[in-house]
Amino acid sequence: MKKYRETVLAVCAVAALVAGASACTSSGDGKPKGKTKPAASASASAKPCEGGTYTWSGVTRKDVLTGVSDEQELGKDGGELTHPMRELYTPHVSVTYADWVPAGARDAKAALNALGVKIGEIEPGDTGSEHAFTDVKRPAPDTKNRTSMLGPGKFVDFAWVKEVTGEFTYNCGTEASVTGKATSWTVDGSGVLTCSEPPKGAEKREEYVLEAARIACGPDAPAAKG
Numbered sequence: 001m002k003k004y005r006e007t008v009l010a011v012c013a014v015a016a017l018v019a020g021a022s023a024c025t026s027s028g029d030g031k032p033k034g035k036t037k038p039a040a041s042a043s044a045s046a047k048p049c050e051g052g053t054y055t056w057s058g059v060t061r062k063d064v065l066t067g068v069s070d071e072q073e074l075g076k077d078g079g080e081l082t083h084p085m086r087e088l089y090t091p092h093v094s095v096t097y098a099d100w101v102p103a104g105a106r107d108a109k110a111a112l113n114a115l116g117v118k119i120g121e122i123e124p125g126d127t128g129s130e131h132a133f134t135d136v137k138r139p140a141p142d143t144k145n146r147t148s149m150l151g152p153g154k155f156v157d158f159a160w161v162k163e164v165t166g167e168f169t170y171n172c173g174t175e176a177s178v179t180g181k182a183t184s185w186t187v188d189g190s191g192v193l194t195c196s197e198p199p200k201g202a203e204k205r206e207e208y209v210l211e212a213a214r215i216a217c218g219p220d221a222p223a224a225k226g
């Protein structure tokens with residue numbers, strides 16, 4: 001017997017437009033006009049250029065196993081799976097830059113929003129401000145078990161996310177381009193497998209299911225054979 005479930009918990013969209021470059025400024029006529037005030041530091045005065053564009057490369061969407069429990073045997077009446085999951089990976093939302101960028105010229109939410117548009121998770125022009133995909137403070141999914149089975153057997157609980165990563169170049173007018181990398185996730189879910197049975201249907205093609213089986217059941221278990 002094998003039961004598998006998948007829960008889509010987060011697919012979403014957000015706000016903002018621009019990010020990651022120094023402020024666009026216009027020069028004066030170059031004529032000295034007496035004493036001038038010291039220029040403000042770049043980190044203090046820099047603001048995101050408006051109307052810039054993101055160009056993406058190396059965009060990937062990958063299912064990643066985040067937790068797996070030990071095998072648990074239930075009697076004829078089934079019951080709740082109570083073995084805790086071992087946390088294998090902690091997903092995160094982040095934007096990193098290849099070179100130093102003034103703090104005022106960074107806009108992680110705008111970069112993530114652009115990535116969301118690129119992969120079709122966010123509608124172009126969406127100005128919503130509350131979206132998990134672009135939230136750099138988004139907590140990792142809870143891997144606590146809440147699964148109940150209706151019949152007997154030996155079961156393993158597991159959890160996973162669909163992580164999205166992309167490298168970007170941000171250009172704004174005549175300013176130097178900014179390069180970086182953005183990471184988030186669109187889906188998190190969980191499932192149950194039985195060590196004594198091979199995966200069926202689409203499950204046998206999912207690497208995270210086979211990885212969970214190899215960890216919990218061993219590489220020679222039927223469940224680990226894709």
